Amino acid sequence: MIIGVVSDTHMPRAAGKxxxxxxxxxxxxxxxxxxxxxxxxxxxxxxSALAPVDGVAGNNDGMDIVSRFGKKKVLTLEGFRIGLVHGHEPVSRLATPEKALRAFEKEQVQCVLFGHSHQPYHLVQNGVLLFNPGSPTDKRREQKYSFGLLQISNGALTARHIFYDHKK
Structure with missing residues (x-):
């Protein structure tokens, strides 16, 4: 199974498409x-013109998106429990990856996917894969735009970033 992972599109301000x-x-x-x-x-x-879509809402999303997707969820995909959260809550001095991980501290997950910082992140911490795809349209101070691909194959879960220079 191959899963496209994206966050922080900020459209249409950051890009028209x-x-x-x-x-x-x-x-x-x-x-x-x-x-x-x-x-x-x-x-x-x-x-959704490309593939089936799911996700969560972030701090810049309106109630239409919040009510459709919620702010946090756990999906079970091919036996892996994957937590999805934007990463902006709770407001604290913790870094975004730590906030995202804490959002699922009472749940058994093998992976936490998050966004918010626009900074690509890929780390395994205490057996949990933490992955932020970055942003495909609003790289802020990052050198490149990015998104991610998550693969579940032969009982293993892996992630990788796709980096590029132009958002066209």
């Missing part, structure tokens, strides 16, 4: 997960 690099990579994946800050449901429409 999904970058072609992302659209090309997500065409034909089994599932796309958006980790918040969609900003409009137009992002869902564009993504």
């Amino acid at each position: 999904l970058p072609s690099k992302l659209a090309q990579a997500f065409r034909g994946v089994d599932l796309i997960l958006h980790l918040g800050d969609w900003v409009t449901m137009e992002v869902y429409d564009q993504l």
